[in-house]
Amino acid sequence: MRKVYLDSNATTQVHPEVVKAMIPFYEEIYGNPSSVHGFGREAKKHLEKARGQVAELINAASPDEIIFTSGGTESDNFAIKASAYALKGKGTHIITSSVEHHAVLNTCKYLEKTGFRVTYLGVDEYGRIDPGELKNSISGDTTLITIMSANNETGTIMPISEIGKIASEKGVVFHTDSVQSVGKVPFDVQKNGIHLASLSAHKIYGPKGVGALYIRKGTEILQWQQGGHHEQGKRAGTENVPGIAGFGKACELANSQGLKECAGIKKLRDRLHKGIETNVKQIRLNGHPEERLPNTANISFDYLEGESIILSLDLEGIATSTGSACTSGSLEPSHVLESMGIEPLFAQGSVRFSLSIYNTEEDIDYVIEKLPPIIDRLRKMSPVYPGD
Ligand code: PLP
Numbered sequence: 272m273r274k275v276y277l278d279s280n281a282t283t284q285v286h287p288e289v290v291k292a293m294i295p296f297y298e299e300i301y302g303n304p305s306s307v308h309g310f311g312r313e314a315k316k317h318l319e320k321a322r323g324q325v326a327e328l329i330n331a332a333s334p335d336e337i338i339f340t341s342g343g344t345e346s347d348n349f350a351i352k353a354s355a356y357a358l359k360g361k362g363t364h365i366i367t368s369s370v371e372h373h374a375v376l377n378t379c380k381y382l383e384k385t386g387f388r389v390t391y392l393g394v395d396e397y398g399r400i401d402p403g404e405l406k407n408s409i410s411g412d413t414t415l416i417t418i419m420s421a422n423n424e425t426g427t428i429m430p431i432s433e434i435g436k437i438a439s440e441k442g443v444v445f446h447t448d449s450v451q452s453v454g455k456v457p458f459d460v461q462k463n464g465i466h467l468a469s470l471s472a473h474k475i476y477g478p479k480g481v482g483a484l485y486i487r488k489g490t491e492i493l494q495w496q497q498g499g500h501h502e503q504g505k506r507a508g509t510e511n512v513p514g515i516a517g518f519g520k521a522c523e524l525a526n527s528q529g530l531k532e533c534a535g536i537k538k539l540r541d542r543l544h545k546g547i548e549t550n551v552k553q554i555r556l557n558g559h560p561e562e563r564l565p566n567t568a569n570i571s572f573d574y575l576e577g578e579s580i581i582l583s584l585d586l587e588g589i590a591t592s593t594g595s596a597c598t599s600g601s602l603e604p605s606h607v608l609e610s611m612g613i614e615p616l617f618a619q620g621s622v623r624f625s626l627s628i629y630n631t632e633e634d635i636d637y638v639i640e641k642l643p644p645i646i647d648r649l650r651k652m653s654p655v656y657p658g659d
Contacts, residue, residue: 276629283473285473289524292520293514296314300512321519322339325470327523328526329470332461336487338506339510342480343474347417349506351415351417354444361414364414366405366408369394369610376606392404400430402437409443415445416444418448420452425608428559432462446466446469457530472517478513492505547642551642553574570622592625
């Protein structure tokens with residue numbers, strides 16, 4: 272049976288060049304980068320090379336502004352908690368959006384229990400916040416804005432440069448969860464007035480369990496993990512050198528080829544959407560029609576459960592998801608689609624197709640062939656389907 276992987280917002284296949292770049296760190300270059308001897312110095316050299324590769328991809332002013340972490344979730348926790356606590360003397364108000372990843376939402380909820388006040392901005396029908404509303408929400412005690420660059424479920428891109436401008440006018444720290452946008456759309460921390468940005472390697476053909484937090488020089492932030500003096504004293508713990516070397520390589524590839532490849536991915540994504548639209552009635556695209564990641568199409572199939580669609584697709588070798596990887600498995604409607612005002616009856620029937628450089632026209636045509644009979648069959652069994 273053909274296997275088609277369309278769940279690349281959950282994780283990507285590791286690029287063969289990334290695998291190749293990591294192997295020496297398991298076999299020969301095994302020193303601890305904090306050690307002063309030659310083995311350690313060799314590891315340190317590669318650690319710093321990777322730091323430069325990450326910095327270059329996001330246009331950080333200096334590689335020192337990159338702190339390696341265990342991934343996007345840790346970077347979000349680090350950015351939000353360590354800056355909220357550092358700035359507690361100035362204020363305790365944080366602004367975020369209702370469509371953030373749970374790594375951000377649950378961190379904000381945790382802070383609410385420890386004396387912080389959090390404003391959750393709503394979004395429009397496409398999943399974008401209103402910069403005017405953001406501006407009006409800022410008060411004298413606001414210290415942090417945390418708003419994602421692009422949404423993992425719908426791919427909708429947030430008005431990041433406007434948010435950055437407002438944050439700098441008001442003197443508020445701006446953190447963005449850029450896990451989904453880095454490598455897929457141009458992302459520039461300097462141009463967009465970003466102070467803190469979360470990154471994750473496994474969304475851009477790198478290994479799992481490694482990521483980074485960009486911390487603009489001069490941003491007030493507490494030490495995240497206590498221990499040794501690793502990562503400029505900001506995040507203690509021996510660095511995951513093989514993973515970091517792979518992450519660096521993935522960033523280098525994204526920098527040199529990523530955006531070019533994304534144009535091809537977008538064509539395939541649009542071919543898929545068009546094919547579904549032509550062959551299946553009563554569907555709707557969730558997310559912004561243009562301001563959207565080039566690899567993502569979130570489609571609702573009216574009157575159906577997304578779970579039953581993805582299970583049927585799985586039987587045909589096609590991997591997709593409903594909502595984010597951590598919320599799939601529960602039948603709760605997606606908080607993202609709910610915030611966009613999509614009725615639960617339609618939100619429940621959503622399927623996220625997220626593509627990668629490894630997908631081909633044949634993959635897409637296979638999905639367009641297999642999906643319509645699945646939808647037909649499920650609708651025939653649906654007690655709520657009113658008919659064509
Ligand atoms: N933020 C966003 C927007 C994501 O999509 C994800 C992963 O799905 C994360 C954070 C968490 O990243 P990680 O899996 O590296 O912890």
